[in-house]
Amino acid sequence: MGSIVEGVEVWGEGVEDTVYVAVGKNTEKTQQLLHWALHNFSGKQICLLHIHQPHSLSSFLGRNLSGVVPKEHGNQSVHKLLDQYILTLVPAGVRVHKLLIEMDDIEKGIAKAIAQHNIRWLVMGAAGDGYNLGKLAKQESEKAIFVREQALLSCNIWFICKGSLICTRVYSKHTSDIETGPALLALDSNTEAKHSENMKSESTPDALKYLGILPGCFFAFLLSILKWHRYFVNSGHLSLSVGTVTGITGDRCLEHETKRIWREALKRWKDEALESWHAKEIRRTKEVEEQLAKAKQEVQKMKNQRDEILDELQMVQDENSALMNQISESQCMETELEEKIISAVDLLISFREKRDRLRIEHAHAVREVKMVRKFGKADTSSYRVEFPAFSFMEINEATHDFDPSWKIGEGRYGSVYKGLLRNMHVAIKMLPSYGRQSLSEFQHQVEVLYRVRHPNLLTLIGSCAESRSLVYEYLNNGSLESHLSRKDKNPLPWQIRISIAIYICSALIFLHSSEPCIIHGNLKPSKVLLDANFVAKISDLGIPSLVQQSLDSADTSTICNNPNECLAYVDPECFVTGKFTPESDVYSFGVILLQLLTGRPLSGLVRDMKCALEKENLKAVLDISAGEWPLYQTEQLAYLALRCCEKTWLNRPDLVSEIWSVLEPFKATCIGTPPYLTSKKLRRVPSHFVCPIVQEVMEDPYIAADGFTYEEEAIRGWLNSGHDTSPMTNLKLDHTDLVPNYALHNAILEWQQQ
Structure with missing residues (x-):
């Protein structure tokens, strides 16, 4: 939009x-004038010049008025008119002024x-001559x-008629000569003026038509002729003055002579001008020809350059x-390779799933074959009898009368002691006394848990119904919680951490795919134990069912030092429904x-x-x-972890199809980690896996x-050779009967498969 500067003669x-x-x-x-000026003077300021006639306003309003029209009323109407003109120019984006001058x-x-x-620079209106263009x-x-x-020659003027340019007056040296020409024709008398006017009216059109020269030059020419003519008359060649010649119509001789002189002078002037x-x-013409030759050379040069560029362009296009x-x-x-790779990956995944499934089936089949081969058709009751059961006295001796220094953990579901039971380092979990099961029910549930075997589940060796205690294998690297809380000075490398996640996921898949489905329901870092090779095993499986204590009725102060942190591992939907689902374990796994x-x-x-992933700054966390x-x-x-931690179970990923598919590729790089990354010590055989007689697994x-516990062949050879004493204590044996140690046998098999 343009700006408007108002005021009278404000400049x-x-x-x-x-x-x-x-x-x-x-x-x-x-x-029409404003439109022409906008079109031809773009980028310049415009000033509206208006000459106000005060007396014309009085005559316009009425000559019979007794009083004089107030000056303020006239100025207001003029300013209003100029403002209307200005408003038409404002949308064009030009700066507009107005100049008002009062004059008659x-x-x-x-x-x-x-x-x-x-x-x-001035633009004003005019009327064009219909017969002569530009006049x-x-x-x-x-x-x-x-x-x-009459205007100053320094002003360039454009005369406009009906929106079209009809004439201009442009200031230059030639223009100055043209404008000053008429002023030089001021003669001494009216007769000379009339004579000059008659001569100009007679001769000027013919000369202009013939030569097309400018009027100013012709006026100078007339001036010279008149001066010469005056000299001719005064010298006596003509006895009459110019005024007498123009006034007397009867003297044909003088008139004829004057015309002859005029024609000769005009002819001579025409020849010189031509x-x-x-x-x-x-x-x-020579200049134009030289310029044309140069232009042709430049055009030819440009054509050659264009041909070269076109050739290069054609090469580039090819x-x-x-x-x-x-x-x-x-x-x-x-695209073909990607499709082949995707199909190969899918095929590899299916093969791996089949391989894992076949391995599990093979392990079960091997165990069943060995059991059938050794014991034949043993009934269920005999199998229950063979389940290792320990007396309260053995438990008491193994824990040194439950010495507090041998206590390695305490939680909601009882205390855990380290013990030496039958020359084996074991972990003994003492269940709380508020359980409601009978001894037979307790023994039956323990036998069910005893049959649940997996390399990443803590091995249950036996139980003591009298003290309501469970005997597990002892893992000397402690819990995952102690390593994450920096209680162990050696931090876990990232390879071991990912392998721990793989072990936990493998155990959860095994539990959830069992019939019926087994839910842990209390998964957290303190329940994940690490052996000497940092193989993770989940503990406390089925303990809540043995204790029969709901989550709401338990005293949360006995769970851990910080109840809020412990409850952070529990599925939020469990607090609403009061039930654990397989997705509850997925939530705990994500945390x-x-x-x-x-x-x-x-x-x-x-x-x-979440913030780190959104800002693409994962390293920060x-x-x-x-x-x-x-x-x-x-x-x-x-x-994957964030998806597992979704509050709604429907949004959590599936263990097999989604979580395991992400973790499985890490097995080759993480589970196969060299020993120096997993432990400072070399992998060694657990001492309770070695036979005391032959010193082999x-x-x-x-x-x-x-x-x-001994190797069957070794102990039978000891007894058949006539010995009735213990190979370890050299004391006399009460009897020579031998009982298979199934728990230790399964533990050795799982260790060998790792």
């Missing part, structure tokens, strides 16, 4: 960049404004003619088309996986991980003590009367 800088437009009260003509004569007011305000009509354009002749014009035209063909072929090959990645406490853990994490694979695990462990 500032920018005269060179301002175009003045003389406007009147005729709105249509004024609009409009043409004199315009000339005065040009002189006072040093106007260099002003004398009667209709008196104001325009007056301004053209010669001068011809010379100029020859020079101009190369581009060849490259595009190669790219399309590469893309097709890439543990986040802790494995970050090593951070539970407070705000899910929120911090990863545990740097675990070493250099592989960022791409770690990011997959982070997204037992294949068929049997328990003798002294309570020690």
